[in-house]
Amino acid sequence: MSQFVFATAEYASGDWESAPALAENLIDSLARYTSIDVAPVGVNVKVGSNELYDYPFVWLTGHLPVRFTDDERRNIKRYVERGGFLMVDDHNHDITGVFHKTATEEIERLFGKMTRLPKDHELYRAFFVFEDGPPNTHHELNGYGDDLLHKYLDAVIVNGRIGLLYSSKDYSSEWNFHADTKRFMQQDPTKFGVNLIVYALTR
Amino acid sequence: MLSRADRPRAAGEWLLRIVVVAILGWYLVHVLWTRSHGAAETAASAELSPALARWTTTSTPAWVHVVLAHPPAGLYRDWLAALAGAGTAVEWSGPTLLPTAIAVDPRPDPARDADVDVAAPPGAMVRVLDTLGGLDSARATAAGIRVHLPKPRRTVDAAVGPVRARAASPDSLRLGRLLVVGGAGWETKFTVAALEERGWTVDAQIAVSPKGDVRQGKVDELDTARYAAVIAIDTIAARYGDRIASFVRSGGGLVLWVPVARIRALAPLAAGGAGAPIESSDEPPSDSLPRAGLALVPITPLAPDAVVLERRGDQTAVAARRIGAGRVIETGYLDTWRWRMAGGDEAPERHRAWLATLVARVAYAGRVPLPPPPTDAAPLATLVDKLGPAASPLQAGAGGDPAALARWVFGLLCGALLIEWASRRTRGVK
Numbered sequence: 001m002s003q004f005v006f007a008t009a010e011y012a013s014g015d016w017e018s019a020p021a022l023a024e025n026l027i028d029s030l031a032r033y034t035s036i037d038v039a040p041v042g043v044n045v046k047v048g049s050n051e052l053y054d055y056p057f058v059w060l061t062g063h064l065p066v067r068f069t070d071d072e073r074r075n076i077k078r079y080v081e082r083g084g085f086l087m088v089d090d091h092n093h094d095i096t097g098v099f100h101k102t103a104t105e106e107i108e109r110l111f112g113k114m115t116r117l118p119k120d121h122e123l124y125r126a127f128f129v130f131e132d133g134p135p136n137t138h139h140e141l142n143g144y145g146d147d148l149l150h151k152y153l154d155a156v157i158v159n160g161r162i163g164l165l166y167s168s169k170d171y172s173s174e175w176n177f178h179a180d181t182k183r184f185m186q187q188d189p190t191k192f193g194v195n196l197i198v199y200a201l202t203r
Numbered sequence: 204m205l206s207r208a209d210r211p212r213a214a215g216e217w218l219l220r221i222v223v224v225a226i227l228g229w230y231l232v233h234v235l236w237t238r239s240h241g242a243a244e245t246a247a248s249a250e251l252s253p254a255l256a257r258w259t260t261t262s263t264p265a266w267v268h269v270v271l272a273h274p275p276a277g278l279y280r281d282w283l284a285a286l287a288g289a290g291t292a293v294e295w296s297g298p299t300l301l302p303t304a305i306a307v308d309p310r311p312d313p314a315r316d317a318d319v320d321v322a323a324p325p326g327a328m329v330r331v332l333d334t335l336g337g338l339d340s341a342r343a344t345a346a347g348i349r350v351h352l353p354k355p356r357r358t359v360d361a362a363v364g365p366v367r368a369r370a371a372s373p374d375s376l377r378l379g380r381l382l383v384v385g386g387a388g389w390e391t392k393f394t395v396a397a398l399e400e401r402g403w404t405v406d407a408q409i410a411v412s413p414k415g416d417v418r419q420g421k422v423d424e425l426d427t428a429r430y431a432a433v434i435a436i437d438t439i440a441a442r443y444g445d446r447i448a449s450f451v452r453s454g455g456g457l458v459l460w461v462p463v464a465r466i467r468a469l470a471p472l473a474a475g476g477a478g479a480p481i482e483s484s485d486e487p488p489s490d491s492l493p494r495a496g497l498a499l500v501p502i503t504p505l506a507p508d509a510v511v512l513e514r515r516g517d518q519t520a521v522a523a524r525r526i527g528a529g530r531v532i533e534t535g536y537l538d539t540w541r542w543r544m545a546g547g548d549e550a551p552e553r554h555r556a557w558l559a560t561l562v563a564r565v566a567y568a569g570r571v572p573l574p575p576p577p578t579d580a581a582p583l584a585t586l587v588d589k590l591g592p593a594a595s596p597l598q599a600g601a602g603g604d605p606a607a608l609a610r611w612v613f614g615l616l617c618g619a620l621l622i623e624w625a626s627r628r629t630r631g632v633k
Contacts, residue, residue, distance in 0.1 A: 001386075
């Protein structure tokens, strides 16, 4: 059976490659905490290409305005409706910022208004337990970006499953640290990333 | 004194007189017998209803013959049988009627699909239809035809020429849940998703780490009261080996992916072993041949009692066998999720349907009898059962019409008397 391969979405506009260390940190956590057969190296996958369908979990982030091409829109819609899991994270942590405004506009254009994910959603218990919903990031706590603590994540639900998850919490900054740094951390901040992947693989 | 030449003619005249008296005698006896026992009558399909009413009320024929253009409805068939039971000899013929029978078998599938089997003479064109219209048609083989119908109506008909057989599913199925056992991976995820979308209630035990599994639903004891089938996707199923084996022997179903066949406890259940893997194609799965490019581990060698259900080229891709009271189906395809994700427009639906078919072939389902609607599953067989086999059409026409018989008798008498009179007059005797 095929391995889990962490894929980063490469889209035509914006800075899709803004969190280059995130993939290796999540891969490390997945290998550390689970027995999931995970590829040691992630891939970048063009959203407008058919390769997208080879990776049912894809991470999409950036700071700059997002304008999908027609191929990208068609692929994202089809990908999500077929059971793929697209994680979209606002690297600005700013709901007044350009990424948030343009990305949510693109998402709602394709799927309509997103659903607010309740704090007791199974995503928060898929592997580690997060009683208060999505864990806060240092960027939220330190007042960067919009200076807000975002208590919820938004989602596109397809057949009862999350097909697209949108975060304003800037996990892309939180998990984009140098790999060696993790051993000096009191708490591993990437545990929620494990939940995202385990959820995508099991639900 | 008769001359030597007149003697044979005189003897012939006596013979003719005897024939006339014999015919008159026979006809008298026939008329008297008919008056006491009733007449012989015939009727065609179109006039069967009034004929039956007449035969039952105003006339009491000794013998009736029905020429059928199509099998009579159950009411008339029973009526004819009752007539036969009351003492009238009932015969029928129908040279254009072909023996036809139909059976509807519900599939263990929440989509309420059904398999329809029709028996008909080889080469006959069979039309399958319901109250709304035609559903399918095919030419019968020696084994009849089998049609898969999605969500059929309560009754389904098979029409072969003028014969129309009707059947209904005798049972409603009580479906248990499915248990999917596998590691955290795309094949497990998309299998669970597809079966849930199909309507199954799916429990899942998915291995995520040495410390724990992800459970979906209430994973219960394995028995046929709770579960219809187990779907074993990878070697994680080894944990349940003995329980799965016991479940299958007691009547449960098992769908296993070929790597599971390597598990010691489950290998005796598998339809075959695992051959050399064939890598998947780089091309996305097409709608026309969706499984042609999937990774495949051929099922080989096959168990002696295994039945091959699907081949890819000369390789066995899907095979099945019976184990005790249960059934096992083994698929050699790997990463079928790629079909759903990367296939054509119909890929998600067809992937779902394919998985559902695998499950339906093995799933245990409790049967709840349904009140039967009016059906006629084998009209010709029922007719033969009630009235006996068909008479030949030649026999059918003989002696049926009393007026025709009287005309024949009158003609014979006139002919014989005329010849006798002419013979006498030509030799000068009054």
